[in-house]
Every structure is written in C-alpha cells, then in structure tokens.
Amino acid sequence: MNNLTGTVSPFFGNLSFFQGFSATYNNLGGSIPNSFGQLMKLSFFSVQNNRFSGTIPRLMYNLSSLLTFSVSGNQIQGSLPFDIGITLPNIEVFIFADNQFTGSIPVSISNATNLDTFEMGINKLSGKVPSLEKLNRLTFLSLFLNHLGSGETDDLSFLCSLTNTTYLTLLDINGNNFGGKLPKCIGNFSTTLSAFYLDNNKISKNIPTDIGNLINLEDLRTWNNKLSGNIPFEIGILHKLQYLDLSQNKFSGNIPSSLGNLTALTILNLGNNNLQGSIPLSLGQCQNLLRFYLNNNNLSGTIASEVIALSVSLIILDLKANQLTGVLPIEVGNLKNLEQLDISENMMFGTIPTTLGSCVTLEFLAMRRNFFQGVIPSSLESLRGIKVLDVSNNNLSGNIPKFLEFWDLQILNLSYNQFEGEVPTKGVFKNVSATLLKANDKLCGGIPEFQLPKCKYLNSKKRKMTLTLKIIISTASGLFGVTLILLLLFLYSSLKKRNGSTSSDSNLNVSYQSLLNATNGFSSTNLIGVGSFGSVYKGILDQGRHTVAIKVLNLLRHGASKSFVAECEILRNIKHRNLVKVLTICSGIDYQGRDFKALVYEFLGNGNLDEWLHPTPRTNEAVEEPRKLSFLQRLNIAIDVASALDYLHHHCQTPIVHCDLKPSNILLDDEMVAHVGDFGLAKFLHDATQDCSTNQSSSIGVRGTIGYTPPDPFLLWERQEEETRNDTQNEDPNGSFNIQECLISVLEIGVACSTQYPRERMNINVVVVQLHKIRENILKTSVHNATTSSYSGDAQVHMADDLSWRLPS
Known part of the structure; x- marks a missing residue:
C-alpha cells in the first residue's frame, strides 16, 4: 500500500530462510523473478493489485511449503499445471483472480485438501469444473467471469461434490457458460453458505425447493439465466436474505406470499420474467427494502x-x-x-x-x-x-x-x-x-x-365582454336544461302512471363518462374483483338509483375482446333466476382514444362464493365474526347452480356450456340466492349430441381455470356441533339430521359428475332432482325433530325456517 514502482529484484531468491513476501497494492511491474522458485521455506507470497505480467515461474508451483499464494489483480498469463494439487499439497489460500490465465482447472486441485480459499474469477478459463469432493475445508470458491462450462446439461455436476464441504460460505460461479438444470443437491450444501451467485449463465428449468435448507443464506443472485417455473415458496424460509435477484429469467406464476417473511431484504429484483397475479400484500412487511423491481412482467x-x-x-x-x-x-x-x-x-x-x-x-x-x-x-x-x-x-x-x-x-x-x-x-x-x-x-x-x-391574447375590455357573454350563455343554458329535465320527469311520471311501474330489466343508457363518474374514476376503493380479462367495480348510476357491478375489459389482454363478444352473445339469449343479470353494455372509446368495453350487471350484495368458502382476515376481525356458510346454505347454493346449468344445457334454444364454473364466478344476493356469472369463455353447443356418446375426455378441450377445491373443514365442525345438540336433547340418532350422511350423498353426486368420460357422467337434470331429494329428506327430519323435541330453544325453529323458505314452489 505504497507507491512503489519498477520491478522486484531477483536478489530475494538468495535469501534461503525467506518465509514471506508481501507487496500488495503498489505499482510494481515486470515479471515475478524466477529466483523465487528457490525459496524452499516460502509460505506466504502475495503481490496482488500491481502491474505484474508474464507467467508464474514454474518452480514456484513446486514450493510445497506455500500456504498462501496470491497474485490477483495483475496481468499474468499462462495456465495452471496439471499436477498443481500434488505439488502444492499444503496450500490454503490460492488467489489468482483478475488476470489472464487460460486453460482448464486441473483435476488434481482436489488433492489440495487443506485449501480454504480458491479464487480464479475474471480470467479466461474454459472447460468443465472437475470434482472438488476432497476439499472439505473450502470456505470460498470463486470462479466468476470465465468461459467455464459448455451450455450442456451436466455442466453443474461439480456442485454435488461440494456437499461435504462443511465450512463453505461463498460460492460464486456467475458470468460463465454453465448450462443445464440446477441440481437438487444444492439443498445439501453447508448451512454456513451465506452468498450464492449463479447469475449470467445458461442455467435452465426450475430452482429446487431444497434451496430452503440454506437457512443462513444472505445473498442469492440468479439473474440473466433461463430459469423457469414458479419461484419456490421455500425461498421465504431464508429469513436472513438481504439480497435476492431472480430477474431476467422465465419465471411464471404468482409471486409467493412467503417473500413477505424476508424482512431483512434490502434488494428485491424480480423484473423481466413472466410473473402473473397481483403484488402480494405480505411484501409490505419488507420494511428494510432499498431497491424493489417488479418491472416487465404480467x-x-x-x-x-x-x-x-x-x-x-x-x-x-x-x-x-x-x-x-x-x-x-x-x-x-x-x-x-x-x-x-x-x-x-x-x-x-x-x-x-x-x-x-x-x-x-x-x-x-x-x-x-x-x-x-x-x-x-x-x-x-x-x-x-x-x-x-x-x-x-x-x-x-x-x-x-x-x-x-x-x-x-x-x-x-x-x-x-x-x-x-x-x-x-x-x-x-x-x-x-x-x-x-x-x-x-x-x-x-x-x-x-x-x-x-x-x-392569442385578448385585451382587458374584450376579456370582460367575453366573460360576461359566457356567463349569460351558461345561465341561459342552465335554465333551459333545468326546464327540459322537469318536463322529461313530468312525462316520465305520467307514462309510469299509465303503464304501471317500469320493468327492472330496462337497459340503462351508459357511456364511458357515466361509468367513470359512477366508479369515482375507476377508483381502487370501488374495485371488488379482478378476473382473467378485466376488473369489476361497484358503481352507482342515475343519481344513486342503481347500484351496479361494472366489468371493465382489459383489452390489452389476449382474448379479452373475444370474451366480450362471447359474453354479450350468450347473455342476450338467456334469462334465469340463478343467472347474473346484465343490465346494459358500453362499447366505445376512452379519453385516450383507445377502445373501451364494459358490461354492467345487477349488483349482488353478498359477494362471490369463493369469499365465503375461503374467507380472508379482515381489519376488524377481532370484533366481527368471520363469515361462514352452514351445510344447508351450501346445499341451497349447489341446487341454485345446478338449476342454472340445467337451464343452460337443456332449456335454451341452443345448449350453452359455461366452461369456467368456479366459486369466484358464483355470486350471492342479499338472500343468499346463487347466481352464475362470467360467460366470457362460454360456448354454444350447436350440435348437442355430437360428442355426448363418444369415449373421450372432453368435447371442447380444456378451458377456464384448472385446479382443485377441497371441501371446507367447517362442514365436519358443524356435524360435531349437531351431534352435541343431539346428545343434549337425548334424541334418537337415527332420526336426527345427520350432516355426514347428507354430505356423502352430495359428494357421490359430485364424483358421478366428474368421471373421465362424458357419457358416463350424471346428467345435470338428474343432479337437480337428486339434490332436491337430499334437501327434502333434511327438511322432513328437521321438522320432525323440531315438533317432537322437548327442547323449545331457537335452534330447532331456526333450522326449520332456514329450510322452508328455500323449498321450490
């Protein structure tokens, strides 16, 4: 750390007891003298960050006494001897980074079993990295910015040889040509690993979920590779992570909510991927972030x-x-x-x-x-x-x-x-x-x-005249407008008296401006849902007379326009008490000159079924009981949905297949009556018999949302509560309302509707009949219990009331 210049004198080679030489961070140049190869007791040699060139004297690689050999930050050339791990058996620190070394890493390096630090970054090394299985004391391995690897599938096999390295803290292989899949064995690395750099390679496929085992990892960088699949949820286990960069890959799916657990993060970069869904609220817990990138995703x-x-x-x-x-x-x-x-x-x-x-x-x-x-x-x-x-x-x-x-x-x-x-x-x-x-x-x-x-400027007098004229015109226009409105109201009132009350089905006349006003500028506070092709807002039209749900299509999304046309075509041909009612549509342009399309539906105050089946915690959860559905309410909803499908399949002029039936597309009104909505993927089945008898798994291909909805565990809790009531009342178990038996009957119908081949599935009109029978049996049992039981509390009466108002007329 001085300003020494010139070359190193070969005279040092005559000092036979010489043990250490350090001249780091100077301006020394020339070659390292060959005479240094004569220093048989030399254990420490460091000339990093100078201007040395040429090659390393060949005899220096034979100094078995060397423990530290550091020449990084120079312009030294040449290649590593093939037997270096044998001729330097005691080497502990080997730092040759930031030079111009070529060739491959010798296989014999694994014989240097005392090696603690091996740094060869910023050189021109090529070929495959050999097995390092004997380097059990290695703490730092740095091979970044070379030409290692060939883009092949087995380029990273050497990583598995590091699983016995129990002190590894840094592993840096970024900026090479490593290809293939990241091996699962990385989950077996030492838990002492704190920095893992894989960026700027050609690594493909997914990150193994076993990465969650590296509990002390603080820095993980995989950017600019070809990694795909979902970001592992297990990364959220790595609570010590401070730097996470997964950008410039092909990751898809949602951002894991578990990333919100990484409260020590200062850098989070997920940009330039194919991520979907919304930004998890859990990321709000990352209170130490300095840089946050989610750019260029979906x-x-x-x-x-x-x-x-x-x-x-x-x-x-x-x-x-x-x-x-x-x-x-x-x-x-x-x-x-x-x-x-x-x-x-x-x-x-x-x-x-x-x-x-x-x-x-x-x-x-x-x-x-x-x-x-x-x-x-x-x-x-x-x-x-x-x-x-x-x-x-x-x-x-x-x-x-x-x-x-x-x-x-x-x-x-x-x-x-x-x-x-x-x-x-x-x-x-x-x-x-x-x-x-x-x-x-x-x-x-x-x-x-x-x-x-x-x-164009107006003088003061002209400006006053112009302003006066504008006031006169505005006042006159206002008076005329008020008169016209009063006249229209009078005519409307007269017409209403003559013809009776107007039908609630009459279309509303809406424009982009009226929908903008109805939703407070499509405010996030009015947002009630986000779907595949657009967002749904709560809106108030006609001075508060109509509360509606407004679905605004995202026309930048592929298929949105087609979905709009399909939904309009379907909705104008159907009408049923268990289908969401469309009031009107809006198709025009917004203030940017871009196409604007929206559908206006009746507003159903109890939200969608998914929110009831899987309630999310609310801010006032401490004072408000979480919403849940009783078994009977679930059965009623199932009957409503089945009735809607029966109408679509068998009672329309042309049969209609919904293609995206799921809880979030089933809306509930104030009386908990279910309405099926979102017909953006629906199809007319112009030949209703063409595929029904064929031995295939689908007649129109896989559409809509793929997934599995498990039964809600509250069902069994309700059964336990019912059994507790029965025990209290000393009723005959055979005559009681048995939720488990009814649940089995319902699930049997569900299984019958889900067999592999369409021709083997239960027809929807049969489903409706069977569900009604289940409900009638429940009613008979519950009414009997309510009238014969000595228990006169509200529970029995409430059970009977809950059943009777939903019976078909």
Whole structure:
C-alpha cells in the first residue's frame, strides 16, 4: 500500500530462510523473478493489485511449503499445471483472480485438501469444473467471469461434490457458460453458505425447493439465466436474505406470499420474467427494502397502499411494463428517500396524488402510457432534484406548470396528453431535444423551434365582454336544461302512471363518462374483483338509483375482446333466476382514444362464493365474526347452480356450456340466492349430441381455470356441533339430521359428475332432482325433530325456517 514502482529484484531468491513476501497494492511491474522458485521455506507470497505480467515461474508451483499464494489483480498469463494439487499439497489460500490465465482447472486441485480459499474469477478459463469432493475445508470458491462450462446439461455436476464441504460460505460461479438444470443437491450444501451467485449463465428449468435448507443464506443472485417455473415458496424460509435477484429469467406464476417473511431484504429484483397475479400484500412487511423491481412482467390488480409504502428507506421502485390498474395510492408520499419511481406502461388511472410532492429526493419519475388524468399538481414544485420527468401518453390536461422551467431537467416528456395554453421558455424548455411536447393540440407559444402557433391574447375590455357573454350563455343554458329535465320527469311520471311501474330489466343508457363518474374514476376503493380479462367495480348510476357491478375489459389482454363478444352473445339469449343479470353494455372509446368495453350487471350484495368458502382476515376481525356458510346454505347454493346449468344445457334454444364454473364466478344476493356469472369463455353447443356418446375426455378441450377445491373443514365442525345438540336433547340418532350422511350423498353426486368420460357422467337434470331429494329428506327430519323435541330453544325453529323458505314452489 505504497507507491512503489519498477520491478522486484531477483536478489530475494538468495535469501534461503525467506518465509514471506508481501507487496500488495503498489505499482510494481515486470515479471515475478524466477529466483523465487528457490525459496524452499516460502509460505506466504502475495503481490496482488500491481502491474505484474508474464507467467508464474514454474518452480514456484513446486514450493510445497506455500500456504498462501496470491497474485490477483495483475496481468499474468499462462495456465495452471496439471499436477498443481500434488505439488502444492499444503496450500490454503490460492488467489489468482483478475488476470489472464487460460486453460482448464486441473483435476488434481482436489488433492489440495487443506485449501480454504480458491479464487480464479475474471480470467479466461474454459472447460468443465472437475470434482472438488476432497476439499472439505473450502470456505470460498470463486470462479466468476470465465468461459467455464459448455451450455450442456451436466455442466453443474461439480456442485454435488461440494456437499461435504462443511465450512463453505461463498460460492460464486456467475458470468460463465454453465448450462443445464440446477441440481437438487444444492439443498445439501453447508448451512454456513451465506452468498450464492449463479447469475449470467445458461442455467435452465426450475430452482429446487431444497434451496430452503440454506437457512443462513444472505445473498442469492440468479439473474440473466433461463430459469423457469414458479419461484419456490421455500425461498421465504431464508429469513436472513438481504439480497435476492431472480430477474431476467422465465419465471411464471404468482409471486409467493412467503417473500413477505424476508424482512431483512434490502434488494428485491424480480423484473423481466413472466410473473402473473397481483403484488402480494405480505411484501409490505419488507420494511428494510432499498431497491424493489417488479418491472416487465404480467402482473395485474391494483397497487395496495401496504405495498407502496413498504419501506421509508426505499430508493428505487420500478413497476413498469405490467398490467397494473387502479390509482397510485397517496401513501407514495411516505417514501421520503425515493430517488427513482417508474410505473410506466400499465393501466393506472385517476389523478397524480398531491402527496408525491413529499418525495423531495426524486430524480427520476416516469408515469408514461397509463390513463392518468387531471393536472400536474402544484405540490410537485418541491421536487427540484428531478432530472427526468416522463408523463407522456396519458390524459393529463391543464396548463404546463411554470415551475418546471426552474428545474434542472435533462428530459421532459409531456407528449400525447391534453395540455393547453402557453409553453414556458426558460430552463429545459429552451432545449427542443430535451423537451417533448408532441400531440398536445392546444399548446401555443414557446421557442420558435417547437413550431407551435402563437398564443392569442385578448385585451382587458374584450376579456370582460367575453366573460360576461359566457356567463349569460351558461345561465341561459342552465335554465333551459333545468326546464327540459322537469318536463322529461313530468312525462316520465305520467307514462309510469299509465303503464304501471317500469320493468327492472330496462337497459340503462351508459357511456364511458357515466361509468367513470359512477366508479369515482375507476377508483381502487370501488374495485371488488379482478378476473382473467378485466376488473369489476361497484358503481352507482342515475343519481344513486342503481347500484351496479361494472366489468371493465382489459383489452390489452389476449382474448379479452373475444370474451366480450362471447359474453354479450350468450347473455342476450338467456334469462334465469340463478343467472347474473346484465343490465346494459358500453362499447366505445376512452379519453385516450383507445377502445373501451364494459358490461354492467345487477349488483349482488353478498359477494362471490369463493369469499365465503375461503374467507380472508379482515381489519376488524377481532370484533366481527368471520363469515361462514352452514351445510344447508351450501346445499341451497349447489341446487341454485345446478338449476342454472340445467337451464343452460337443456332449456335454451341452443345448449350453452359455461366452461369456467368456479366459486369466484358464483355470486350471492342479499338472500343468499346463487347466481352464475362470467360467460366470457362460454360456448354454444350447436350440435348437442355430437360428442355426448363418444369415449373421450372432453368435447371442447380444456378451458377456464384448472385446479382443485377441497371441501371446507367447517362442514365436519358443524356435524360435531349437531351431534352435541343431539346428545343434549337425548334424541334418537337415527332420526336426527345427520350432516355426514347428507354430505356423502352430495359428494357421490359430485364424483358421478366428474368421471373421465362424458357419457358416463350424471346428467345435470338428474343432479337437480337428486339434490332436491337430499334437501327434502333434511327438511322432513328437521321438522320432525323440531315438533317432537322437548327442547323449545331457537335452534330447532331456526333450522326449520332456514329450510322452508328455500323449498321450490
């Protein structure tokens, strides 16, 4: 650590008792003298970070006394001798990184059984890595940035030879040509492993779930490979992880909620994959994050406030190029240390939150290609450190804020909005290459290079006259409008009296604007569900007279337009008490000039069946009993669904197959009557008999959602409660309402409907009959018990009431 220059004198080779030589971090050059090969007692030799060149003297590889041999950070060439592990039997630290070594790693290296540190990174080594099974004392293995591996399936087989290395703490093989699958044996590495670098290779397939065994792992990087499948849930077990980078792979599926357990994380990068679903709320627990990347995936849903405010220390938040919707939560203002925010190329809407002005350290703000509207808030004036501001391709309007000309901007992109008025002329606005204003037709002025029309100014007198005229016109228009509305109301009232009350089935006249208003700008607070092809919002139309559910199609999703057409075609041909009723549709364009399609349904106040079967914890769970369904309610719902399917299959002009029947597509009204909805994948079966008798597993191919819904364990708890009541009442068990027997009967029907071949399955009209019989048997038993039991409590009466109101007329 001085400024020594020149070369090392060969005179050192004459010092026969010489044991150690260290000249690190200087400017020494030339070759290492050959005379050093004569120092038979030399145990420590380190000349790292100098300017040495040439090759290592051949005799130095024969110094069996060497324990530390470090020449990293030079320009030394050559290859490692094939017998190096034999000629240096006592070597402990071997650091040859950052040089120009070529050739392969000798097989004999495994004979150096005392080796603790082996670093050969940043060289030009090639070939396969040999077995290292005898290196049981190895703690550091670094081979990064070489040409090792050949992209073949067995490139990583050497990793399994490290499972006996009980002290391994760092394993770095990034930046090579390793291919094939990551072997399962990595789960058998020493639990002392804290850093594992696999990035920039050609590793394919999935990460083994056994990685969850590496409980002391702090740094895991696999970016820029060909890894696929789901991100293992088991990564969430690695509680000490601080750095997790799985970006630039082919991971699919949802982000595991278990990642929220990684509360020590400072870097989380899952960008550039094929991840789907919503951003887990559990990530809000990662309060130490500094950099968070989810960019370039297929994520959908909204950005929850718990996620956007996940860490006050956050420096970078990158969510661009997904399919996120909803508004940007106001909690973004809590990110006081944020320097980069990118939410571009999503489907977000609403206004830019004024709280964004609290992020005073912002340097990069990109919100392009969304549906944001309104003005640029004046609160953003405090963001004086911004270098890049891109809000292009939105619905923003109003004047360009004057404060932008006082910012030290390098790029300002306001293109493809609805800004109007005069363009400022100072600051970034003096640079046409740095300021982009394209497709804002109402802008004027600015420097001549923008080629905008001159602004037209009115003198004071003309402005007053113009303002007066506008007031007169507005007042007259308002009076005329009020008169017209009163007249229409009078005519409507008269018509209603003449014809009786209007039908609830009459279509509502809706537009994009009316739906925007009905949902508070498609606010996230109005969002009640997200499906495959769009989002569903609760809305209020016609001054509060109609509460509706509005399904807004995500037309960027492949198949969404086709789904819209299919659903419209199906819904206009069907009508049944157990089908969701569509009130109207809206097909037009939004304020961005893009296609807009939505369906407006009747609003059913008890949500969907999935929410009842699998309730999620609520904020007020401590004071509110979780919702659950009784066995009888479940049976009633099953009958409702079966009745709807019977109608679709047998009582329509052309039979209809739903193709995506699942709990989330079954909605419940205020009286818990079930309604089947979402006909986006439904099909007309124009020849109802063409496939019914064939010996095949499906007539139209696999469609909709694939999965398994297990019985809910509450069913057995209800049975236990019933048995407890029976014991209390001393009733005859044979005459009691036996949930288990009824449940078996229902499940037998389910199994009969699920056999492999369609011709062997129970017909839906038979299903309806059988389910009604089960319910009638329950009713008979329960009414009998209610009338004969000496117990006069509310339970028996309530049981009878619950059954009787749902009986068919």
